[in-house]
Amino acid sequence: MDKGLFLRNLEIFTKHDRLISVTHDIAPGEVLTVMGPSGVGKSTLLAGVIGTLSPDFRMVGEIWLDGVNITLLPPRLRKIGIMFQDDLLFPHLSVGQNLAFGLKPGGTRADRAAKVTAALNEVGLEGFEARDPATLSGGQKARVALMRMLLSEPSALLLDEAFSRLDATLRAQVRDLVFQRAKDRNLPVLMVTHDVEDARAACGPIIDLGRQSGSV
Amino acid sequence: MPLVPLLAIGLMLGPVAAGLWGTVLPAFGQMRVIGEFESPLEPFRILFNWAGLPKAVTLSITTGIGATAISLMIVSLLMAGWSGTRQFRLIERMLSPLLSVPHAAAAFGFAFLVAPSGWLSRMISPVLTGWDRPPDVLIVQDPAGLAMMLGLIIKEVPFLLLMSIAALSQSQAQSSITIAQALGYGRVTGWLKTVFPRVYHQIRLPVYVVLAYSMSVVDVALILGPNTPASLSVQIVKWMSDPDLQMRAVAAAGALIQLALVIGALAFWRITEIIAAYLGQRWITAGGRGKCDSIIGVFALFSAFVAALAIILGLLILTIWSFAGFWGFPEALPDQLTFRNWARHGPGAWQAFGETALIASVVSGIALLLSIGCLEAEHRHNVQFTRRTVWLIYLPLLVPQTAFLPGIQSLMLGIGAETGRLPVMIAHLVFVFPYVFLSLSDPYRAWDIRYATVASALGATPNRILFRIRLPMLLRPVLTAVAVGMAVSVGQYLPTLLIGGGRIETLTTEAVALASGADRRAIGVFGLMQTGAALLPFALVLIVPNILWRQRRGLRHG
Numbered sequence: 188m189d190k191g192l193f194l195r196n197l198e199i200f201t202k203h204d205r206l207i208s209v210t211h212d213i214a215p216g217e218v219l220t221v222m223g224p225s226g227v228g229k230s231t232l233l234a235g236v237i238g239t240l241s242p243d244f245r246m247v248g249e250i251w252l253d254g255v256n257i258t259l260l261p262p263r264l265r266k267i268g269i270m271f272q273d274d275l276l277f278p279h280l281s282v283g284q285n286l287a288f289g290l291k292p293g294g295t296r297a298d299r300a301a302k303v304t305a306a307l308n309e310v311g312l313e314g315f316e317a318r319d320p321a322t323l324s325g326g327q328k329a330r331v332a333l334m335r336m337l338l339s340e341p342s343a344l345l346l347d348e349a350f351s352r353l354d355a356t357l358r359a360q361v362r363d364l365v366f367q368r369a370k371d372r373n374l375p376v377l378m379v380t381h382d383v384e385d386a387r388a389a390c391g392p393i394i395d396l397g398r399q400s401g402s403v
Numbered sequence: 404m405p406l407v408p409l410l411a412i413g414l415m416l417g418p419v420a421a422g423l424w425g426t427v428l429p430a431f432g433q434m435r436v437i438g439e440f441e442s443p444l445e446p447f448r449i450l451f452n453w454a455g456l457p458k459a460v461t462l463s464i465t466t467g468i469g470a471t472a473i474s475l476m477i478v479s480l481l482m483a484g485w486s487g488t489r490q491f492r493l494i495e496r497m498l499s500p501l502l503s504v505p506h507a508a509a510a511f512g513f514a515f516l517v518a519p520s521g522w523l524s525r526m527i528s529p530v531l532t533g534w535d536r537p538p539d540v541l542i543v544q545d546p547a548g549l550a551m552m553l554g555l556i557i558k559e560v561p562f563l564l565l566m567s568i569a570a571l572s573q574s575q576a577q578s579s580i581t582i583a584q585a586l587g588y589g590r591v592t593g594w595l596k597t598v599f600p601r602v603y604h605q606i607r608l609p610v611y612v613v614l615a616y617s618m619s620v621v622d623v624a625l626i627l628g629p630n631t632p633a634s635l636s637v638q639i640v641k642w643m644s645d646p647d648l649q650m651r652a653v654a655a656a657g658a659l660i661q662l663a664l665v666i667g668a669l670a671f672w673r674i675t676e677i678i679a680a681y682l683g684q685r686w687i688t689a690g691g692r693g694k695c696d697s698i699i700g701v702f703a704l705f706s707a708f709v710a711a712l713a714i715i716l717g718l719l720i721l722t723i724w725s726f727a728g729f730w731g732f733p734e735a736l737p738d739q740l741t742f743r744n745w746a747r748h749g750p751g752a753w754q755a756f757g758e759t760a761l762i763a764s765v766v767s768g769i770a771l772l773l774s775i776g777c778l779e780a781e782h783r784h785n786v787q788f789t790r791r792t793v794w795l796i797y798l799p800l801l802v803p804q805t806a807f808l809p810g811i812q813s814l815m816l817g818i819g820a821e822t823g824r825l826p827v828m829i830a831h832l833v834f835v836f837p838y839v840f841l842s843l844s845d846p847y848r849a850w851d852i853r854y855a856t857v858a859s860a861l862g863a864t865p866n867r868i869l870f871r872i873r874l875p876m877l878l879r880p881v882l883t884a885v886a887v888g889m890a891v892s893v894g895q896y897l898p899t900l901l902i903g904g905g906r907i908e909t910l911t912t913e914a915v916a917l918a919s920g921a922d923r924r925a926i927g928v929f930g931l932m933q934t935g936a937a938l939l940p941f942a943l944v945l946i947v948p949n950i951l952w953r954q955r956r957g958l959r960h961g
Contacts, residue, residue, distance in 0.1 A: 239856050242785045262859040269860045271853050278957030279875045288871070289861045321957035339861040 189254035190215050192236075192267075192343040192375040197248035199228065199235055206244070207232050207396060213343075213375035218366065218389035221379045223396030229379040233345050236377065237269055238262035253342050268341035270349040270365070274328035276320035282307070282331055283316030289335040306334040310364065325353055329361045337368060344369050346378040350385060362388055405784050407776030411836065412795060414773070418833050419799050422807025423662075425814035430655035436817050438649040446652035450660070453653075455632025462634045463664055466548045467618030468672075470555035475610060477556070477706045478563040482602070483594035484700025486568075487577055494707060495568065501561040501714055503886070503937045505894035507915050508930040510554045510626040512717015514543045515724065515923065517550065520732060522720045528733040535733055544629050551628040555620065557710040559613050563606065564707075569845065570605035574598060591700050592693025600683070607676075608793065612800045614672055615665050619803030622896035622911070626918045635661050636805040643809050643901060654809050662806035669801070718934060725927030744924040752910065752932045759893055759909040759936050762824065766831045767888030770839040774884065775874070777840065778847045783865060796840060799833045808901045815902075822904030830898035831891075839888040846880035876958065879948045886940035893937040910936055 192213040199206045206228040213219045221229050234240045236250055239262055250258045257265045276285050286303045294302075300316075307315050310330040320328060329350075336344070349365070350358045362385060369376050378389060386393050430447070432440035440446065450456065485491040516522050520537035528534040543550045576598045583593030603610075619636045628634050633641070635657060642654035723737065724730075725744055730737035780786055811830065815822060850873060858868045874881060896911050903912075914929035952958040 237856065237860060239859075262856070263862050263864060265860075266862075267860060269857060271857070273851075273853070275851070275854055275857050277854065277858075277872055277876070279878075279952060279955055281954075288858070288863070291862065319955050319957070321955065336857075336861065341860070 189251070190373075191217075191253070192377065193249075193251040194236070195249040195251065197232075197235065197246065197250065199231055199240070200245045200247075201243065209394065210248075211392070211394070213377060215373040215375055216370045218369070218376040218378055218391040220386040220389045220391060220393045221377065221396060222381060222383075222386055222393060224381070227396045229396060230347055233269070233347050233377065233379055237267050237345060238265055266340075266342040267345060268336035268339060268343070269345040269347065270332060270336060272348040272351045274320075274325075274332040276323075276328055276331055276335070278320060280320075281316065282312070282318045282320055282323070285320065285331060286335050286338055289338040291338075291340060302338065306338055307331075310334055326357045326361060329353065329357075330364065333361075333365055333368065337372070341374065344374045344376045346376065346380070348380055349378070351380070351382065358384075359388070405780040405786070407773060408780050408786065411773040411777050411840075414829070415799050415833055415836055416795070418811060418830060419802055419807050421814060422810035423802070425810030425812075425817070426655045426658045426662075426807060427810075428655075429652040429810075429813050430659050432652060434652070434813060434817060436648070437651050437813065440649075440652065446656040449653045450656045453638075455638065456635075459632050459635040459638055460660070460664065462548045462629070463618050463636070463661070464668060466552045466555065466628075466634070467614055467665075467668060470552045470559060470617040471610065471614040471672075473552075474556050474559040474563055474613065477560050477703060477710065478567055479595070479599060479603075480591065480699055480703030481564070481707045482567055482571065483591040483599065484696070484703050486571060486594070487580075490704065494564070494711070497711060498561050498565055498568075499941060500938060501711060502565060503890040503941055504558075504714055504718065505890070505911060505933050505937050506558050506620070507622045507626065507894065507896065507911055508721065508934045509558050509714050509717055510623045511914070511918075511926050511930045512719075512721050513554045513557065513713055514550070514627055515720045515926075516713065516717055517553075518543045522716070522735075525733060525735050537732055543627055546629045546631070548628055548634065551624055551634075553713075554623050554627040555617050557713045558623075559617065560707060560710045563609060563613060566606045566609040567602055570602045571598070573605070574601040576602075587692050589693030589696030591696040592691070596683075596687045600680075608797045611669055611672070612797060614668060615801045615803055618665050618668060619661055619805045621805065622915045625915055635664070636803070639805045639809060640897070640900070643812065644905070651809070651813060655813065658806045658809050661803055665801075665803045665806070718931070721927045721930040721934075723927070724923045725931055727924060727927070744928055748925050748928040751913070752928050755908050755910045755913045755929070756932055756936060758824075758907065759911070759933075762828055762831060762899075762907075762909065763889040763892035763936070766828050766835050766892045767839060767885045769828075770832060770836040770888045771843075771881065771885055773836060774840040774843050775847075775869075775881075778844060779869060781848075782852075796837045800837055804834075804897045808897055812901045812904070822902060822906060824903070824907055827899055827903045827907050830902040831895055834895060834898065835888045835891045838891045839884045842887045843880055843884040846877060850877060878951065878958070879944065882944045882947060883941075886944050889940045890937040893933065 194209050194211050196210055198208045209232065211219055221232060223229055231240070231244060235244070235246045238260065240246055248258075249256055252266065276282075277288065280288065283303050286306055287299055290299055290302060303316060307313060310333070312327060312330060315327075315331075320331065323331065346365070350362050353361055366376070366389065376389075378385065380386060428434045429437045431443040432445055433443065481494075514521070518524070519540055519542055524532070524534065524537065576594075579597040580590065580594055583597050584590065588596065621636050621640055624634045624637045628637065632638065639654045639657045639661065642650045642657065645651070726740045726742070727737035727744070728739040728741040808830065812822075815826065820826070854872055854876070855868050858872050863871070893909075894911060896915055899907055899909050899912050910929060910933040914926065914933050917926045917929060949959060
């Protein structure tokens with residue numbers, strides 16, 4: 188069985204110290220939660236996995252995704268989607284254009300438009316194609332950001348405090364939506380959060396970087 | 404190191420280095436084309452025999468250091484007394500348009516205001532003064548260079564203010580001033596003791612640029628500076644256009660003296676900084692809370708107000724002259740307004756406008772491409788620009804124009820190269836690129852890099868991210884950088900004159916050429932057109948993004 192996101196002896200160093208050390212296999216449909224206080228290196232771990240680690244850090248170990256070693260691949264070829272606490276919808280593009288940006292190239296214009304429409308319908312945003320992202324509510328933006336990422340057909344999903352900007356009720360809704368979509372598509376999910384509710388809802392293994400001072 | 408930054412540095416420093424080389428050679432009689440000298444030091448001997456030299460040297464030093472010190476003082480006290488207030492926000496809003504008014508147009512407007520027959524004198528005559536003819540005093544082109552110094556100050560205050568505001572935003576000034584005031588310090592004293600050291604540290608290079616520029620400026624000196632003798636830089640340019648080619652060697656020797664003066668003044672300024680820092684620390688630890696803070700604050704606001712008003716009224720009087728029919732002396736306004744001046748000078752001005760716009764567009768376009776290339780290389784290859792690289796960017800602005808532009812002309816003469824539009828563009832690029840780069844770099848680096856992370860996670864290539872996401876989102880700062888570049892190019896006098904061999908006629912060269920005559924109507928037309936050429940791009944910056952992004956609320960207000 189080589190489906191899933193595998194972190195093999197992954198260690199990240201600052202100039203002087205070891206910041207994190209993780210070894211974990213995330214099975215398809217599973218959510219691995221990484222917790223810990225700020226500054227412990229949670230976001231650095233995600234940057235290492237997605238391939239945007241700052242040169243101030245050094246990473247050793249390997250990352251495997253669905254049987255492929257992606258450790259040295261550039262970010263755009265890793266097939267890993269990411270969501271941040273901000274929706275980061277491109278403000279100069281309409282909702283539909285944002286989704287089309289995520290969609291893989293190819294297909295006729297009509298095909299692509301149909302896919303965008305289907306994605307919007309899936310999350311209850313019928314007819315939002317031409318809307319300006321700046322006019323959307325927080326929950327609507329989060330749903331567009333999720334669908335934009337899913338349209339790029341990633342093989343794994345990273346969540347960087349993705350729900351922390353939303354208020355309590357909305358938070359639970361969006362979180363359930365994201366976890367459900369990830370499960371439907373059998374995506375391994377790596378979630379970084381400082382919120383216990385997020386961790387509980389994920390129903391998966393939890394790594395607490397603060398308590399274990401790095402080693403798992 | 405990636406290619407584009409190297410190319411940019413080469414294009415900037417290459418001409419400066421070549422120009423200095425082309426100055427050193429003839430100055431020591433080592434350039435055949437220019438003539439043979441009995442001894443290598445002959446050019447210097449002729450220079451030192453020129454009776455005007457001591458006066459010209461003194462002028463360069465006093466106007467340069469005076470204009471810089473006074474501008475810096477006004478800006479510091481203005482920020483100390485008013486930053487963060489409503490009045491200050493009003494000043495901030497006027498800054499960009501004031502900044503883009505070319506030096507020459509501002510100087511002409513200032514001259515038309517304060518001259519004995521100027522607007523101010525007309526407004527109070529004959530009621531208050533009893534004058535029915537202009538008083539016989541030398542206000543403009545005074546031998547001490549005071550008018551020239553004031554003309555420089557009204558333009559350098561907006562420049563230093565803009566630089567200081569940018570520095571201020573990075574220094575958490577508001578909390579410092581709140582704490583200082585809670586400890587019983589006056590606003591001005593508290594600001595000077597807590598915020599000024601941080602701000603000055605950041606605006607040091609721009610201050611040096613102002614010093615080097617004010618010491619060696621040519622166009623403002625031709626308009627407002629004395630004639631008998633002229634300042635050293637003006638004299639160098641006169642020698643460069645002397646029919647006797649040998650005088651170019653004397654000009655080169657003068658250029659080296661000018662360079663030495665600027666280096667000496669910078670060293671003097673640096674020593675003064677160290678002394679001021681030492682005295683300032685004693686002043687801070689002495690604990691004085693400040694006595695006349697409110698008076699100083701009002702004085703600073705008044706000075707800044709007068710400086711802004713001088714530019715605005717100057718443009719107004721240029722406008723009036725460009726439409727003036729007969730206008731006898733003590734009358735405050737012309738007898739009639741007419742389009743005749745525009746009919747006479749308009750066609751020539753439009754032709755010069757075309758040349759100006761062509762050069763400005765091409766040069767700022769290239770400067771923009773180079774700047775984006777440098778910044779993108781920094782992002783993709785993690786090239787960290789250090790303090791030393793920032794010095795490299797400022798270097799062409801610190802070497803006085805009169806020290807290396809004559810050298811380029813001599814070199815071109817030496818290798819038989821044609822003067823013309825292309826060399827002029829390359830020379831403009833030396834001065835335009837630093838401003839475009841400095842204008843674009845802050846917003847470019849401040850762009851939320853997570854947009855790029857998201858886009859690359861969606862499978863986008865670096866180029867797709869650059870062209871589809873980053874540049875469209877940065878449309879406003881990109882256009883602003885282009886507008887800054889065009890304003891800088893429009894205002895260039897010396898590079899256009901010397902490298903163009905006098906054959907490239909832009910609005911600036913044409914306007915400054917009118918300075919020696921007394922045709923105020925022609926100057927009005929050309930000065931207005933010059934200002935318009937510099938302001939127009941800024942107007943487009945305000946309009947274009949609002950049209951393109953009219954459906955995008957997230958981008959509409961920058």
